[in-house]
Amino acid sequence: MFAAEKGIELDIINVDMAKREQRSEEFVRNKNPSGKIPVLELDDGTCIAETVAIQRYLESVVPEPNLFGNDPLETAQIEMFHRFIEIEMLNQIGVSWVNGPIVAKMGLVEPIEAAKKRSDSFVRSFYKRLDRELGERSHIAGNRFTVADITAWISIDFASTLVGLPPDESLTNLQEWRARIAQRPTSGAGARSFV
Template sequence: MILYDYPGGPNPRRVRIFLAEKGIAVPMETVDIMTRRNRQPDFLEKNPTGGIPILELDDGTCISESVAICRYFEELHPEPPLFGTGAKQRAIVEMWLRRVELNLMVPIGMVWVHGHPLTAKLIRQIPEAAAQNRVRAAMGYKLLNDQLAENEFIAGDAYSVVDAVALATYDFGAGLVGVPPEDDLTHLACWHAAVSARPSATA
């Protein structure tokens, strides 16, 4: 198998963090999205949306979408469990995955598309969309901060895939996109320092 990766992207980083937490080594190939390698016909056969990452299995099956890739490895290597154990905890992990995606990653992505100089070269930007989604991202950060007031990790007391997804999202938003959380979100800040200190964060 091979994992098609792009070092600067938040979605590929989710998978790298997840694999590091699992202790799984997978052959990787970097795809240069800046030269639009991911938009070439042969690559679009692997993923018609052109998105990265993609896991190509030995039988030629291609799995795209970062969380789907993580689920695949969770099934093969259930320890340590990063999608929860038991019906209740698995549902809580799934709930917080959706909340991170919808309330933080989506608005940060919209600011990236409509408010960043790099994407201005590719599409017609709508500044109002960027402004609106900065507000939404702030609300998403606060949602996580409130959850972390009483929990060590986002989905509870154990590190999970949610923390990997949220860390990659947070760093992308606060870094390249320029949408950091407010300084008074102290619970979120403590969580970020803790998960950033884990060896997996440098994967």
Template sequence: MKLYDGGRAPNPRRVRIFLAEKGIDIDLVPVDMAAMEHRSAKITELNPLQRLPVLELDDGTILTETVAICRYFEELHPEPSLFGRTALEKATIEMWNRRMELNFFMSVAAAFRHTHPAMKEWEVPQVPEWGAVNRPKVIEFLEIMDGELADRPFIAGESYSVADITALVAFDFMKPARIERPEHLKNVMRWYGEMSSRPSAKA
């Protein structure tokens, strides 16, 4: 199988970190998103929604959506578990991963896509006001997370999970979205320091 990869874009990075944590090696096909190659005829044929990453299985089956691709690898290579083992673990990690997506990742993405000049062709039409109102939402949410992280090492509990990957990528995505790092949130910053120093963070 092979993974059509999108370089520095956040969703492709989520899948690469996931694979690195699992120790899975896979063929990457680079797609130059800055040159709009994700809207090429080739990628559109694989994914009519023109989003990356895209996983192509050996029989030609296509899987898209970051978390769907990660879940496929979790099923094929259950260890180390990044989605949980018991019913309660699975539900808890799903809850935290979604909280990270809906309240953190998507707000950072909205700020970036709707205010960054380089996104004019990507996000049509840009609504700068929508980008701007998302910046304070990110900090409000991280203030809640600072309380959560006061007494546990990882986003979803005592173990590293896919929710940490989503949150790490969202955190690094704050820079191009021009959202200042919340240095006053000591627990968030401690968590960020620990996540960033894992070898997978370089993926």
């Protein structure tokens, strides 16, 4: 979605997680020592892992439209809201996912029910907080679309479709923000479009 917003076309190479290709010796040695995707591989073979590192690289190469901030204060504020989303919401959605029924079915890890219960509750409270905040501004990090909206949109989409954690309909500010982002031509360009 970030690349699409910038009009950058990337060649997509699927890595089969069910076959644990991202954990193969070759992948870990040459592409990402953390054994995770996504990885951006440049034409000279240099690999960049971590979504935000990839996004920052793309922002430097194609500065417009600006998604990380135009001046020191705006950049810091976007970073702050983006980190709230990543650390306090996305990471908790990840805990619910890892301890949920789909991953259990894959037999990859032993699910911990109490961990899922707690992370579900963190995610639901975070949705309420977002709903309150979106009553005061139009977007996640201010009054314009930024990288923080992309991460929030992709995270909530994943939580809604695969983790059983859709935001409640009563959270009208959050639902209106979702409807606004859904109208963007790039809103379907997230991870699921590659499946």
